[in-house]
Amino acid sequence: MIALPPNLSCRDGHLYIGDCNTVTLANTFKTPLYVTDEERIRNRFLEYTRALNSRYPHCRILYATKANGNSTIIRILAEMGAGADVFSSGELQLALSAGMSPQTLLFNGSSKTTDDLIRAIQTGVRISLDSTDELYQLESVAAETGRTVEVSFRVNPAINAPTHPKIATGLASCKFGIAAEKIIPAYQAALSCSHLVPVGIHCHIGSQITAVEPFAREAEVLMELVAELHRRGVGFAFVDLGGGLGIPYNRAGNENAPSIDSYAEAVLPPCIAMCNELGIAPEIWIEPGRSLVCDSTILLTRVNSVKHAHKNFVNVDAGFNLLIRPAMYNSYHEVIVANKASEPAGDTYTITGPICETGDILAHDRELPIIVAGDLIAILDTGAYGFSMASQYNCRPRCAEVLVKGTQAELMRRAETLDDIRSTMVTPSWHKQ
Amino acid sequence: MIALPPNLSCRDGHLYIGDCNTVTLANTFKTPLYVTDEERIRNRFLEYTRALNSRYPHCRILYATKANGNSTIIRILAEMGAGADVFSSGELQLALSAGMSPQTLLFNGSSKTTDDLIRAIQTGVRISLDSTDELYQLESVAAETGRTVEVSFRVNPAINAPTHPKIATGLASCKFGIAAEKIIPAYQAALSCSHLVPVGIHCHIGSQITAVEPFAREAEVLMELVAELHRRGVGFAFVDLGGGLGIPYNRAGNENAPSIDSYAEAVLPPCIAMCNELGIAPEIWIEPGRSLVCDSTILLTRVNSVKHAHKNFVNVDAGFNLLIRPAMYNSYHEVIVANKASEPAGDTYTITGPICETGDILAHDRELPIIVAGDLIAILDTGAYGFSMASQYNCRPRCAEVLVKGTQAELMRRAETLDDIRSTMVTPSWHKQ
Numbered sequence: 001m002i003a004l005p006p007n008l009s010c011r012d013g014h015l016y017i018g019d020c021n022t023v024t025l026a027n028t029f030k031t032p033l034y035v036t037d038e039e040r041i042r043n044r045f046l047e048y049t050r051a052l053n054s055r056y057p058h059c060r061i062l063y064a065t066k067a068n069g070n071s072t073i074i075r076i077l078a079e080m081g082a083g084a085d086v087f088s089s090g091e092l093q094l095a096l097s098a099g100m101s102p103q104t105l106l107f108n109g110s111s112k113t114t115d116d117l118i119r120a121i122q123t124g125v126r127i128s129l130d131s132t133d134e135l136y137q138l139e140s141v142a143a144e145t146g147r148t149v150e151v152s153f154r155v156n157p158a159i160n161a162p163t164h165p166k167i168a169t170g171l172a173s174c175k176f177g178i179a180a181e182k183i184i185p186a187y188q189a190a191l192s193c194s195h196l197v198p199v200g201i202h203c204h205i206g207s208q209i210t211a212v213e214p215f216a217r218e219a220e221v222l223m224e225l226v227a228e229l230h231r232r233g234v235g236f237a238f239v240d241l242g243g244g245l246g247i248p249y250n251r252a253g254n255e256n257a258p259s260i261d262s263y264a265e266a267v268l269p270p271c272i273a274m275c276n277e278l279g280i281a282p283e284i285w286i287e288p289g290r291s292l293v294c295d296s297t298i299l300l301t302r303v304n305s306v307k308h309a310h311k312n313f314v315n316v317d318a319g320f321n322l323l324i325r326p327a328m329y330n331s332y333h334e335v336i337v338a339n340k341a342s343e344p345a346g347d348t349y350t351i352t353g354p355i356c357e358t359g360d361i362l363a364h365d366r367e368l369p370i371i372v373a374g375d376l377i378a379i380l381d382t383g384a385y386g387f388s389m390a391s392q393y394n395c396r397p398r399c400a401e402v403l404v405k406g407t408q409a410e411l412m413r414r415a416e417t418l419d420d421i422r423s424t425m426v427t428p429s430w431h432k433q
Numbered sequence: 434m435i436a437l438p439p440n441l442s443c444r445d446g447h448l449y450i451g452d453c454n455t456v457t458l459a460n461t462f463k464t465p466l467y468v469t470d471e472e473r474i475r476n477r478f479l480e481y482t483r484a485l486n487s488r489y490p491h492c493r494i495l496y497a498t499k500a501n502g503n504s505t506i507i508r509i510l511a512e513m514g515a516g517a518d519v520f521s522s523g524e525l526q527l528a529l530s531a532g533m534s535p536q537t538l539l540f541n542g543s544s545k546t547t548d549d550l551i552r553a554i555q556t557g558v559r560i561s562l563d564s565t566d567e568l569y570q571l572e573s574v575a576a577e578t579g580r581t582v583e584v585s586f587r588v589n590p591a592i593n594a595p596t597h598p599k600i601a602t603g604l605a606s607c608k609f610g611i612a613a614e615k616i617i618p619a620y621q622a623a624l625s626c627s628h629l630v631p632v633g634i635h636c637h638i639g640s641q642i643t644a645v646e647p648f649a650r651e652a653e654v655l656m657e658l659v660a661e662l663h664r665r666g667v668g669f670a671f672v673d674l675g676g677g678l679g680i681p682y683n684r685a686g687n688e689n690a691p692s693i694d695s696y697a698e699a700v701l702p703p704c705i706a707m708c709n710e711l712g713i714a715p716e717i718w719i720e721p722g723r724s725l726v727c728d729s730t731i732l733l734t735r736v737n738s739v740k741h742a743h744k745n746f747v748n749v750d751a752g753f754n755l756l757i758r759p760a761m762y763n764s765y766h767e768v769i770v771a772n773k774a775s776e777p778a779g780d781t782y783t784i785t786g787p788i789c790e791t792g793d794i795l796a797h798d799r800e801l802p803i804i805v806a807g808d809l810i811a812i813l814d815t816g817a818y819g820f821s822m823a824s825q826y827n828c829r830p831r832c833a834e835v836l837v838k839g840t841q842a843e844l845m846r847r848a849e850t851l852d853d854i855r856s857t858m859v860t861p862s863w864h865k866q
Contacts (some may be wrong), residue, residue, distance in 0.1 A: 066789050069828045071858050090828030090851050111737045111748030111787035116539045130748075131740035137806065156742075166760065166792030175746050175785045175794065188434035206791075227823065304544045307564035309589075309615075313608050315544030315563075328601065328761050352608045356499050358639075359599030361608065362520045392822045395502045395523030402859045410861035418523050424853070425504050426841035428836045 002251045002334055005295040008039040008380070015298075015338040015378050017210030018404040022300055023336040025402060025409055026376050032318035032399040034387055036412070038076060039405060040296035041383075041386070044260075045080050048288060056272050056284055059202045062106055064243050064289030065091040072403055072412040074098040085243070085287040089119050096123060106202065106240060106285070108154070110176055117141045126150045128202045128240070130177060132186050135193065142195035152200035152240065153178055153186050161206045161214035161244070162327050176204070180221060187229050198234050200282070201226060202419035204242025210257045210289060212266035221268040223274035226282075236282035239258060241267055243287035245303045247294050249381050260291065269324035291371040299323055300338065301362075303375040304354070312349045313372050319353020321393045323386050324378060327359045334380040335363045343369035351377060355394050361423040377385035387413070392421050434683045435573075435767055438728040438813070440473040448731075448771040448811050451837040455733055455771040458835060458842055459809050464735040465751035465832040467820055469845070471509060472727035472838060477675025477693075478513050481721060484697035489705055489717055493541055497676050498524040500633050500817035505728060505836055505845040507531040518676070520718040522552050529556060539635065539673060539718070541587070543609055550574045559583045559674070560636045563610060565619050568626065575628035585610055585633035585673065586619050590654040594639045594647035597762050609637070613654060620662050631667050631713070634659060636841070637675025641723060643690045645699035648674070648774045651702040656707035659715075662826070669715040674700055676720035682814050683765045693724065723817035730816030732756055733771065734795075736808040737787070745782045747804050752793045754787020754826045756812060757817050767813040768796045776802035784810060788827050827852050 001010060004010075008017055015022045018037045037204065051058035062083040065074065069091065074084065075098040082365055083104025084095040090174050095105055102124040109116070110130040120127050122145070129135050129151055142149045156177030178186050183201075190198040205218050226239055238395055245263050248255040258266075271284055301318035325331035335351055337343070345367035353360040362379060371377075397416035402409055435458035437443075439610035441450055448455045449642065451470045458468055474768065477704070478494070487493035495516040498507065510529040516537025528538055535557040541561040542549070550571055554559050562568050562584055575582045589610030607705060611619050623631040637676075638651050648663040652674060659672055678696050681688040691699075702718055734751035766785055770776070786793040804810075823831045830849035836844055 027437060032834050064789075065828050069854075071855065072860060072864055075864060081712060088787065088827045088829050090830065090854060103483050103604070104624045108789070109787055110746070110785065111750065111752075113735070113737055113750055131738060133738040133740055133744075133806070137738060171742065171791070174791045175740075176791070179742060244506075288618055302546070304546050304866075305564060305566040305570060307543075307566055307608075309564075309612060310606065311545075313564075317544065317546055319544075324761075328757075350608070352544065354521065354542055356497075357599060358604070358609070364564070373566070385701050389824055389826045391822055393822045394499050394521045395527060397523065398857075405861075405863065408863060410862070410863075412861055413857050414859055416857060418526055420857070421502075421523060422504065424849055425830075426844050427505060427845055428838075428841070428845055429509060430838065430841060430843075431505055 002336070007076065007296065010246055010341040013340065013342045015178045015336055017298060020404045020409045021157050022378055026300045026302065027053045029400055029402055029411070030415070032322055033300045033301050034297055034382065034399065034401040035300060036073065036297040036401065036403050038339050038381055038403055040297060041073065041076060041140060042080065044292050045077060045082065047260045048292070052245050052268070053113055055264055056270040057061070058281055059105060060283050060285045061102070062223050062287045064158040064287045064339040065095060066388060067289030068095060070366050070401060071410055089116050092120065092123065092125060096196050106308065118261055121147050126152065126200065128152045130154050133194070135186065135190055135256040139193040139196055141416060148195055151190060152198065152235070153183060154202045154204070155180055155183050155222060155225060157218050158264060159205050159214050159218055159221070161209045162211060163206045163208050172213055176382060180225060181273060183225055184228060184232070187232065187234055191233065195393055200236060200238040202240040202242065204244065204287065208246040209244045209376040210246040212258045212263055215263060216266040216270065219270045223270055227274060227278055229276050230280060235281055237360045238283040238285050239271065240285040240287065240329065245288055245291040245313060245383060247291055249334065251334045263342055295381050296382035298384065299379040299382040301377050301384060302378065303371060303373050303377060305373050306371055312347055314349045314351045314377070315354070316351055316362070317354060319355035321355055321396045322390050323362065323382055323398055324389050325385055326362050330401050334384065335362060335366050335368065336378045336380065337371060338376040338378040340369040340375065342389045346370035395421060397421060435769070438473065440470040443774040446773065446775045448769055448774040450731060453837045453842045454626060454838040456809055459666060459735065462833055462835050462844070463848070464733050465755055466733045467815065467834040468728055468733060468754055468830065469506065469730040469816060469834065469836050471836055474506065474509060474726055475513065476739050477629055477725050478515065478563045480693045481725070484694045485701070488697055488701040491714055491716045493537060493716050493718045495718050495720045496725060497720045498528060499724045499798065499821060500722030502527060503834060503845055503857045504531060504822050522549050525556065526554065532651040535634060547574060551578065554578050554580050555584055556565060559585065559633065561585050561587050563587050568619065568623055568629070572626040572629055580628065582629050583632040584623060585631065586616060587635045588613055588616050588655065588658060590636055590638065590651050592638050592643045592647050592654070595644060596639045599762060606842055613658060616658055617661060619664070619676050620665065620667055624666065633661070633669060633671040633673060635675065637677060637720065639677050639680040642677045643679040645691045645696055647698060649651070649699040649703065652703045656703055660707055660864040663711050663713060669713055671716040671718050672704065673718040673720065676722055678721055678724040680724055680814060682767065684767045686827050727814050727817035728767040730819065732812040732815040732819060734810050736810060736813065738806050739804055745780055747782045747784045747810070748787070749784055749795070749810055751832070752788035754788055754829045755823050755832055755845055756795060756815055757822045758818055759795050766796060766815065768799050768801065769811045769813065770802050770804060772811040773808065779803035828854060830854060
């Protein structure tokens, strides 16, 4: 039996999210459907604030917006006191619209356009620089606007955290950041820029990391650099440890992920010790995405047909157009037959989507209750990198997202139609009749 | 030096597509930008029709809409006489709107909803069935509408074509189709359905296949089944060989792909021989996508910054949000510095996008002219599975698509804005102030 996240339960044979019956939600709002439980996000955020602030009073959580860019979710986190890690002008705008103050945001990214930089300067947000090339670009843009910009550099700590290579961002070989041994000259260059003030340092070693040791090592590397830079005259307003804490996707297999508390216990003590030694008290920032929002959400998808071939294929109405992680990263997501949630396993099934590619498989060889056309499947842990990576591949409109709170359930994103897909298409004049 | 496709050329140091200067196009329409050359698509289509019709008069080309779903491209192909392989209600609607007649379309797919089936029946399109489960579903829907529906089955020929496993669709282990040894009972079941008439057979062994032998074997397997089914009373209006012909993405490495003519020479003779033997003359359908539209298109992207770390990273404004093939399938795409198209290589560069993932790399370790911020990069062969798989990941609006014809250049899709991304978001009532 799967250890469900606390917001999911089985009642009278049906899967519930919050106090809402998923079978009713699917009938009301149609499938496919993302369903997010607001309380779960609030509880995870509270877990973070407690774990962090009980150890060090000047902590700040910057939500990694890319995990789930729905503006209602950003607004919930803003209300609770979160800032945001934003990676594009679009994410910056969403965070500001949600009521976050510019001082609680960090504009990240390894490839920013001049327009991105201008917009960031105008809004007063701090900017994390990825290279000295970008430093001089920003200095020149800042000089034109006549403003002074607070910046940090992203350090590449050369730490090999155990995760999927496509999302391991702290390796020496990856595209992000400046190697630790080159960071001192970068800050010296920043100190000599007349429109830039280095006020922080930033690091991020990857995503879906399920051990705390890499985070502890990262904190140590970073604080050594802070000490060195402090001696050279950098005044630290913030030290940003990035995000990356993983979650246990394989619940049936008893996959483990560190608790938020053990994460805090791993990263904060080295930071606090060094701050005390240096006599400084910068804000310590962390940038959780997945660990904040992922298990709040399920993807409901209807069974169109069951094919008994060399395997049992369950053909559902959601595919990698809506959830690309299994096809792209070979990711595991737990599957529950939502209308038969208390029935015992009866056969082995592979859950396949409607996309015209062999790789469109959401789950391989799962032991599940006997499945027939019309049944409802719930894919768990889809709140992060689910809708945010969705496409309209195969000319499929993207689905709706529903937010539930207790027994309340309302749309936070309507389903697209074919007209939405066509809305940006225009006809060149020589093709007009 | 790269062997450019015939629609690309270097003039006065700039890359041209058709008779349009890519540097001018990028300045006019902004980057990132997909640019498609109409003449190239027309020429590829003519190559197909000549190769096919010179060998067998009853051939039909069904464009695989999923490769590129822009309605202008579908309309161009419709004007030239193409039908379409459609894989969703959306693709069906686009094909009909482009003026294609229902008799030239095949509704494919392994996971169709009841709504899909109803819509297909209403439009009079033929349906390719993926399982007997789906057969009975369709029979029941057809009975309700009181119509008779012409159908085919998709055969899984258990042919291992050399391509990426995620797009090899003819393997015994894949999700698509009915195993050849089970196809006779499936047709017998169809013959006994009162609202369905089997009139064709359908097969598709994969995508980006760069040898003709697998196609020849597929044709032989399929025609053996046609013979057997003919003897059992199935009247064949069409035999659909599917698509899958590859293109030479690695032009610098002299990658080879079969010509359209050698493809036709491999697949048609076995079909013609068996048809003659049986005394039948069905239409022979093929479903090209990539080989029709891929090399018509380039993706133009601007260099934001160049980072000299352990490697030279060229940070551009397009990433796997716009072209996911390199990140998802490890695909190779040729790269040209469009404003320095005749300059010799000066260094080795890795082209990286703006997405917050280590895997967001468009091209690894390419020998290119010295690159600086502001330069313009062209990614070649992006007409298939480029925009059609694009997402708004990292809250990035999708870019525009321009169609060129000779010296003419106009939008066939406008760039999205942040408002487009927000247009489907709604606020649950308890979050309204």
